[in-house]
Amino acid sequence: MLTLKKINKVIAPRGYELARGKGYFYFTPLDPHNHSTPSFFEEGVYHNGRILLNDLTLDQWVEELEIKIETLEE
Numbered sequence: 001m002l003t004l005k006k007i008n009k010v011i012a013p014r015g016y017e018l019a020r021g022k023g024y025f026y027f028t029p030l031d032p033h034n035h036s037t038p039s040f041f042e043e044g045v046y047h048n049g050r051i052l053l054n055d056l057t058l059d060q061w062v063e064e065l066e067i068k069i070e071t072l073e074e
Contacts, residue, residue: 002054007061016065024051027065 008017016027056064 002058002061004053007053007058010058010062011065014065014069018061018065020053025053027068 004018004020011018011027012030015030017030018025019028
C-alpha cells in the first residue's frame with residue numbers, strides 16, 4: 001500500500017514532494033525559494049475526476065512528476 005511518505009521519499013531527490021488537495025494530489029517544490037528547482041503551475045493529478053493515492057503505482061507517480069518537469073524544460 002502506497003503512502004505519501006513512501007512516494008515523497010522516492011521523489012525528494014528530484015526536489016519535489018507530493019501533497020494532498022481536496023480530491024486530488026499535486027507536486028510542489030521542497031524549497032520554493034530554491035530557483036534551481038523551478039515551480040510550475042499545478043492543476044493536480046486526477047483520474048476520472050478524482051484520484052486516490054493507490055490509483056497509481058509508485059512508478060506512475062514518479063512518471064507524472066517527470067512529465068511535469070519535462071514540460072518546464074521545453
